[in-house]
Amino acid sequence: MRFIKRxxxxxxxxxxxxxxxxxxxxxxxxxxxxxxxxxxxDAPDFVEPIALLLVIVIAMFGAALKVREGGHIGLDSLVTKLPPKGQVMAAAFQHLCLIALAVAIFFGCLQMAETTMEDRIPILGLPEGVRYCIPVVASVCIALFSLENLLALFVKKHN
Incomplete structure (x- = not known):
């Protein structure tokens, strides 16, 4: 597990x-x-576009962090009523779904970033594609963290 945990x-x-x-x-x-x-x-006009980028960073990176901690939304009331094997299978299914979601976010946002890289964010002058690069990074993190949690399920099971 060290190869992915570190x-x-x-x-x-x-x-x-x-x-x-x-x-x-x-x-x-x-x-x-x-x-x-x-x-x-004297309202500064640059605050809103910077704030929007920061909110995207906070939301996407926060979501990835919660995946690593196992703090994402789940149906614990249902899962706790399952037998131990069922609980492991439900957790494995959950992590596989998160990986699938991360892959969809990755490719969707990568395509949007490529499409909008020539456009500029008004006031800031940054490429519009920057907005979509943030979820690309976060989706990689979500997939890696979910993979780590998935592998941990089966390492626990075999120990």
Whole structure:
């Protein structure tokens, strides 16, 4: 399991840092925007597109982090009533579904990123495809974390 656990540990900590910094920057941006708008009557126009990118980072990386921790939405009330083998099979099915979702997100967002890379985000001037690159990275993390959890199910079963 070390072959996947160690790289995923590094990836997990990197995502925690990026998501945490993004949340802090988003909070500061919102405070700055509110103060500028209501105190100085001078609303900065760059805050909204930056905030949107930060929200995408926080949501997508947060989702990946919860997959690693096993904190995603599940039907625990149903699964706990199953016999032990059924619980393992339900967890395996859940992780396979998450991997399938990650693959769909990866290819869908990769196609959107390629399609919109020539367009520019107004005010910022960044390629529009940047919005879709964030879920591409997150989907890879979701797939790796789900694979780790899936492998852990069967390593526990055989030990």
């Amino acid at each position: 790289p995923n540990d590094f990836l997990f900590h990197a995502l925690v840092i990026v998501a945490s910094v993004s949340l802090a920057v988003l909070s500061l941006l919102v405070i700055y925007s509110v103060v500028m708008r209501y105190v100085f009557d």
